[in-house]
Amino acid sequence: MDANPSAILPELLKARGLSVKMRDDGAVVVGNPLHPCIGDVVATRNGIYLTDYGYELGEQGDESATADRLAILLAVPIASMPGMCISPAEASDDC
Secondary structure, eight states: OOOOHHHHHHHHHHHTTOEEEEOTTSOEEEEETTEEEEEEEEEEETTEEEETTOOEEEETTOHHHHHHHHHHHTTOOGGGSTTOOSSGGGOOTTO
16 A cells, blocks of 8 residues: 555654644645744645645655755754754764
8 A cells, every 4th residue: 555645744844843734625734843934835736745835845756855845945954854964063873
C-alpha cells in the first residue's frame, strides 16, 4: 500500500519545526511557531503543492524537498531542519 502524500507532508513539516493544522478541505495551514504572523496554506492541484499565493513548492512524491522549501520560505532556522547544520563548528555526528 502506498502512503498518502497528503499525510506525509504534514509530518515532514512538523519535523522541520513548523506548526501544522489540517483543514477540512485537505489543505494544510503551516506556520512558524516563533513568528505567529509568518505562515501559509498549502494545497495540491494537479499533483503540485501550491501556496495560497500560487507559489509552486514541489510535486507530490517529493514531499521532503517540498517541506524543505516551505521551511525556508517561512524563516525556520536551517539548523532545526533534519540533517542540516549552519557551520562546521556546530556540526555533530548527525550532520
